[in-house]
Amino acid sequence: MENSVKIHFLGAAGVVTGSKYLLETAQKNILIDCGMFQGIKELRELNWNNLSVHVEDIDLVLLTHGHLDHVGYLPRLVKQGFHGKIIGTAPTLAIAEIILEDSAKIHEEEAKKANEEKYTKHAPALPFYTTREAERTIEMFQMKPEGKWIELTENISYRFQYNGHIIGATFIELDIHGKRFVFSGDIGRNNDYLLENPKKPEWADVLFIESTYGNKLHPKEDLDDMLSEMITDIIHKKGNLIIPSFAVERLQTLMYILWKLYQKNKIPNIPIFVDSPMGNNVLEVFKHFPEWHKLSIEEYQAMCNHFNIIQSYKETWETIDDKRAKIVIAGSGMVTGGRVLTYLQQLIDEPSTTVLLVGYQAEGTRGRQLLEGAHEIRFFGKYYPVKATVKHLESLSAHADQNDLLDWMGDIKNIPEKVYLIHGEPTALDAFRVKIKDRYNWNACIPKLLDTETIVL
Template structure:
């Protein structure tokens, strides 16, 4: 890389899928990686996690993270293990949440490898995890925290700023100045009326915008998610059913608990037992309490929602829930049914039509959650085919992502049009639909980049 080379942006992920967020900036002889996420969903995407990183990890000078979800951070342990020696910049909230998410990700991958070895179901002998819990813990030493709205240097002539994105604790938009050129990454953009998080900061004038498009082809339901949730719980409780709520341990778990707490305080639902069966969500609660400046909740409401649920930490206590029967509510991860304790509950309670499964967020194609949402009534869980007789409800209104209308309104506030808007982090239909709306409604130049494509930031096209 020569100093005189124009600044470039290369799309190393999140271009034909919602997952695998990875963007490489090359400017002034420096390489800066924005996000370092895992690919999730279809096997053809997950296999990308196993191929060598597109550039040598040792050649990357710094990583900057938008937020803690694994599709944005989950490859950091592998990058550090394979030679990256620079800083990983993140907000305080993102850093704290990564101390939970990354070691847990390594542990689950070790468990999956052991299980595949035991069953002989892997093509590799022995099957190996992408990285270990120890790799993840070691990578946490690379993290350097930075505050919102405080520009910081990340290389010669390169300055970064974290701006609030809503979505989850610590989530940031990233604004980069590259010697007079500006590039802005939305990360995952939150909602203006989110019950838990404040709205994302308005978009300022930028030369190049890189936007997510998770819900780029649809709007969230206009009705109240709290009322919808209350109706489901009341209906299922009357038939003594178990309500299994699959929720991401960070973000959506808090939102669901908030709705449940408000419903019970109003006597809008039966006062049945609620179990928070996610050690990670339990641990994250303390982090949300420490960063009250980032969310809307008063202390009394925050305390009430955690008093509502019985925390379940041990595996033995989790197994006991499968003997209890309904009526009860179990809130557990993972949100897309890709792993975690929710799978054991699905094995046990999924076949019974008295019970219900609530999918509470985006379901990436290729996941069990997406299959259920599409009408599948049989899931492969731990090597067995489990018949699903339970009622299945996908609650789009619980999502912490801005929908298409919210994305357009957020962009519309910008004082000037970017020279180019690159649309990422969405399935093909979502990305192309929002591309069309950006061009027609805002009059901006916009396009969907290809996987591994490189573009000039001096002359974006």
């Protein structure tokens, strides 16, 4: 153990969600990310299992960013005996706090509803974690700066590096006895509406790289024209344009794009409602950390003033009852939960409704079902016919595509001794493996869930 690092692939190995990678060393045991599995039932059920390692022996958690599939398992980790520090950049921890508190509240509400309406086989249904458990986890957060090496021990240091994707997101460089381990986290895109271009690693002995879009290029879509056309159609039909949105980054990007369209006279002053308590909180994170994004405080304020920000569930129902043509942006992005379910439950069976999907839809989610043309969809134990028009914008993804991923690796000066492809579905992983071999002549491997690997130092 003294001269090696043992890697445990505890999540996002062979699948897109549940990022967790444990590095066991003689001095420190370090967990990179601690995410929940999302998507198909088989994956979601894994969340209820205790980790296959000694949790009490984990010394610290380093977070690449605040998304649920990278932080959502933290309260369960604490419940299983983790008592170290959870470390990330300031905006990452602010986002993680919002997401964990919101997630805990949803878990509690869903368990209560399932028990009251008896659409559960569990007696009783329990929340995945409670608000109190989330709060106890948040107390263990510790902020560290971006771009600066932090010494853990005499032989172990780490650094967070700006990575685009969402506010606060980074890739992580770990130096262990002179060998550099690089964890890509989720890599953002160049020329993002709100964020700067990702930084790039310059050295990697062991590289862990996400492959969400390892087999795809984002289409060159004319967003202005497509959205203008959809909005004109909605006004004509006196209908609703419902946009299920991720609360972090996607919602703020949509707000920015729609505000700019109005400014450029490309759309009329149609009422636009933003219904995402979590999204509202994330807007505050943008306000508090202006150095992490491109918007000036004046632009930020003008943009927010253009929207009707919904503050209560009562206002949600008032918006549904509002007969005007309108746009509603509501969480969640894969239609797995959140306020968007209330709108779709009431409006998805109306031909005047358009549902616009604006990001990656994981296998097993309602978003993926809609994308694939489902004729009915299940909410809260009942089926509803899908009579709405379903559209998809692929170019708004916050993830790097295949070209971006290859470009991100392009400044690495050495040939890594190990390249692990993670955070992707099987077809994306394999296509990316072949592409890396063609471009760089590096041999990449695709670890499976619960695999272990030993790196000799």
